Amino acid sequence: MYLLVSSRDAFLARWRPPLARAGGEVVVRAALTAGGKAPMLTVVDTASLAPGWSATDPVLRAACGGGRLLLAGQEFAVESELAALAAGISGCCADTLGEDELANVVEVVLKGGIWVSRAALPQLLVRLQGLAAAREANPAVAQTVVSAGPEFERAWGQLTSREREIARQVAEGASNKAIARNLAISDATIKAHLTSVFQKLHVAGRVQLALLVSSRAGNQG
Numbered sequence: 001m002y003l004l005v006s007s008r009d010a011f012l013a014r015w016r017p018p019l020a021r022a023g024g025e026v027v028v029r030a031a032l033t034a035g036g037k038a039p040m041l042t043v044v045d046t047a048s049l050a051p052g053w054s055a056t057d058p059v060l061r062a063a064c065g066g067g068r069l070l071l072a073g074q075e076f077a078v079e080s081e082l083a084a085l086a087a088g089i090s091g092c093c094a095d096t097l098g099e100d101e102l103a104n105v106v107e108v109v110l111k112g113g114i115w116v117s118r119a120a121l122p123q124l125l126v127r128l129q130g131l132a133a134a135r136e137a138n139p140a141v142a143q144t145v146v147s148a149g150p151e152f153e154r155a156w157g158q159l160t161s162r163e164r165e166i167a168r169q170v171a172e173g174a175s176n177k178a179i180a181r182n183l184a185i186s187d188a189t190i191k192a193h194l195t196s197v198f199q200k201l202h203v204a205g206r207v208q209l210a211l212l213v214s215s216r217a218g219n220q221g
Helices: 009-022 058-063 078-086 099-110 121-137 150-156 161-171 176-183 187-201 206-220
Strands: 002-005 026-029 041-045 068-072 091-093
Touching: 002 009, 009 026, 009 041, 009 099, 041 058, 041 099, 068 099, 078 091, 078 121, 091 099, 121 206, 150 187, 150 206, 161 176, 161 187, 161 206, 176 187, 187 206
Parallel strands: 002 026, 002 041, 041 068, 068 091
Antiparallel strands: none
């Protein structure tokens, strides 16, 4: 079951199709309420939240019943997005995302991944790399930093040279359009390569891919 929290018709119209594509029942509530069947995924319209709301508000966590949580309905500043991710929210979705992009967000989150905007990804990588350095100095620090182990290395060896290059550029925070320009190929070809990369490496999306590739480069450096 998926939960949509909003009283705005336009918001509900944008989110119903991508959730329907994921399969399952879509339940709509005008406001956050705890209790009832726990949803697999809750999408909250920030316009439905009280003024001065915070991503760390326990009401948000209680309302989604321990399931995955997405915030949507506004443009998020990079710092606000990173603060939400740090609070355990699976992603912040701007109103500019189209249906196919929203469907991709839903797919990644339901597989256990997180969704990060292209604007926030470079800063997230920098911060996680800083945490990795802190962990080397003190093993008790930053236990959640993703690291590339032997299984990832074996899977990495199955990639083509083009797939590796695309994965490296994703780790640097490049968008599909930027990678397509850099390699003089089409956006559609980049998407096809990334689909293959995700399958071969068993990752949920570009954020996890970027973290693992960055970790791999750090280990070899």
